[in-house]
Amino acid sequence: xxxxxxxxxxxxxxxxxxxxxxxxxxxxxxxxxxxxxxxxxxxxxxxxxxxxxxxxxxxxxxxxxxxxxxxxxxxxxxxxxxxxxxxxxxxxxxxxxxxxxxxxxxxxxxxxxxxxxxxxxxxxxxxxxxxxxxxxxxxxxxxxxxxxxxxxxxxxxxxx
Numbered sequence: 331x332x333x334x335x336x337x338x339x340x341x342x343x344x345x346x347x348x349x350x351x352x353x354x355x356x357x358x359x360x361x362x363x364x365x366x367x368x369x370x371x372x373x374x375x376x377x378x379x380x381x382x383x384x385x386x387x388x389x390x391x392x393x394x395x396x397x398x399x400x401x402x403x404x405x406x407x408x409x410x411x412x413x414x415x416x417x418x419x420x421x422x423x424x425x426x427x428x429x430x431x432x433x434x435x436x437x438x439x440x441x442x443x444x445x446x447x448x449x450x451x452x453x454x455x456x457x458x459x460x461x462x463x464x465x466x467x468x469x470x471x472x473x474x475x476x477x478x479x480x481x482x483x484x485x486x487x488x489x490x
Contacts, residue, residue, distance in 0.1 A: 380418035380419070380440065380447075381418060381447075381464060381488070382418075382488055382489070383415060383416065383417045383418070383419075383488070383489040384415070384416040384418075384462065384486045384487065384488060384489055385413070385414075385415055385416075385486065385487060385488070385489040385490070386413065386414045386415075386416060386460070386462070386469050386471075386484055386485065386486040387411045387412070387413050387414075387484050387485060387486075388405055388410070388411060388412045388413075388414075388469070388471055388482035388483065388484030389410050389411040389412075389483070389484055390410075390482065390483040390484070391403075391404065391405050391410065391412075391480055391481070391482045391483075392480070392481050392482075393478055393479070393480050394478065394479045394480075394481070395477055395478045395479075396477070402480070405471070405473075405480060405482050406456075406473065406475070406480065407427060407428055408425060408426075408427060408428060409428060411484070412425065412482065412484075413425065413426070414460075414471075415489060416437075416449065416460070416462075416486070418437075418440065421436060421437040422434050422435065422436055422437060423435045423437060423449070423451070423460070435451050435453040435458070436451055436453075437449050437450070437451050438450055438451040438452070439451075445463050445464050445465055445466070446461060446462075446463060446464075447461070447462050447463075447464065448460070448461050449462075454475075455475060455476075456473055456474060456475030456476075457473065457474045457475070458471065458472065458473040458474075459471070459472050460472075462486045463486075467485040467486060467487055468483075468485060469483070469484050469485055469486040470482070470483055471484070
C-alpha cells in the first residue's frame with residue numbers, strides 16, 4: 331500500500347512539474363507587451379460588407395402543421411402584406427403588429443454566400459430565418475412556433 335501511494339504521489343508531482351514548465355504565450359504572460367496580439371484582426375472592407383437598411387414586404391404565406399399545409403392571410407398575427415425593416419448595423423428587424431405597436435427582434439447571425447444572405451434569430455419561443463439577395467428583390471421568411479412552420483414570400487429593397 332505504501333509503494334502504491336508513493337508511486338501515485340510521484341506521478342502527480344511529475345505531471346504538476348511538467349504542466350508548470352509548459353510555455354505561456356507572450357500575450358497571456360504579459361498582455362501589455364504587445365496589445366495588438368490580443369486584438370482580433372480587423373474585418374476586410376470589400377464586397378462582403380453588409381447592405382444598408384432594407385425594407386421587406388411579404389404577401390404570400392403558407393402554414394404547415396402535422397395535419398397539412400395551406401395558405402394563410404396572416405403572418406403570425408400580422409395581416410398581409412407584412413412589412414419589416416432590416417437594419418444590419420443595429421442587428422435588428424422591426425415590424426408593426428396589428429395593434430400598431432412596434433416589435434423589434436434581434437438578428438443573431440448573418441450568413442453570406444455569394445449573392446445570398448441568411449439572417450436568423452429567435453423571439454418569444456419562436457425561431458425565424460430570412461433569406462434575401464444582394465441583387466434581386468425576392469425574399470423568403472420562415473418561422474417556427476407552436477408546432478407550426480410559416481413560410482412567407484415577398485420582396486426586399488433598400489429602405490427609403
